[in-house]
């Protein structure tokens with residue numbers, strides 16, 4: 001089925017494959033004031049942050065083609081990424097209005113709702129989908145990927161195959177499955193319309209206990225860094241921009257200092273492995289957690305403090321050349337995820353942090369959408385409005401311009 005899709009999308013995608021890579025490699029060049037008026041700049045002169053700044057300030061109008069290429073980047077514009085499209089439908093169990101015996105149909109209905117939400121493209125630059133969604137058609141006959149691309153939303157494909165126990169790790173530590181056959185899956189994803197990909201590794205923080213040291217163990221940090229780097233290299237060989245996601249779970253009673261220490265260790269190791277394998281960091285997007293206390297002590301740090309810790313920690317270990325940093329929400333409430341992102345964007349701006357910062361939220365962009373929908377056909381419009389409001393709030397937050405009230409506070 002994917003081969004058929006590739007025939008349909010083939011020509012169109014040939015243009016896009018690798019475009020994000022070449023764009024990120026494009027010459028870095030700040031326009032002089034006198035140069036800020038032209039309607040069109042040759043593509044090789046584009047530098048993403050410069051152009052986005054120019055677009056924001058309305059001194060540069062990209063052509064459709066250039067715009068498409070900008071959208072291709074997972075961090076494009078003042079927008080963000082929706083992650084984990086339909087995992088939640090699976091995870092939440094029965095929805096009042098849907099037959100639980102037809103999970104695939106339920107996921108399809110949810111994706112249609114989400115991907116067709118009017119106005120979404122104003123706030124969302126990319127959507128990460130399970131490979132199954134790339135082969136699906138919406139009611140009108142269009143492939144899901146085509147539908148998103150036509151709206152100027154880039155498609156990302158989840159390439160990992162979930163988690164497994166980590167041999168030689170501490171109790172409950174995990175590694176991510178999926179390196180076997182990865183090149184073929186990446187190629188198929190790219191041919192079916194994806195321009196970026198993601199791979200999630202999971203680490204957890206626990207204090208030392210009898211007979212073992214504190215977690216994450218050395219084995220977990222090293223193995224996950226190596227696997228993320230191997231995945232990233234494979235993606236780039238196939239023309240996909242890799243999102244590398246080393247999620248450090250928030251569970252626990254540790255303070256923010258401990259999260260900062262673990263984050264620095266995990267990210268330093270990750271970037272050492274990425275560099276050692278020759279991964280192009282300019283064409284790599286980092287998807288990290290915010291640096292905050294464990295859930296048991298969440299109230300100890302408000303958004304400003306989370307922002308200070310996050311930016312200060314990243315400055316120690318995240319290279320300035322990464323294409324972007326898109327935060328996951330990690331089980332924070334929808335409102336907290338927005339407020340923390342807003343504070344981080346402000347802190348980054350005021351301290352001159354070098355990265356393009358955005359969001360790639362799963363739960364924090366969808367929990368209320370699912371609740372509003374409840375699987376009922378007649379509530380699709382309401383759910384789409386909730387989706388738009390959440391996307392809009394977070395798009396403002398990534399610019400440090402979220403003023404509230406939060407859509408979930410109503």
Ligand code: 13P
Pocket residue numbers: 083084200245328329330331360361362363364
């Ligand atoms: P959350 O924002 O719900 O943490 O999901 C992000 C994600 O992509 C996890 O893989």
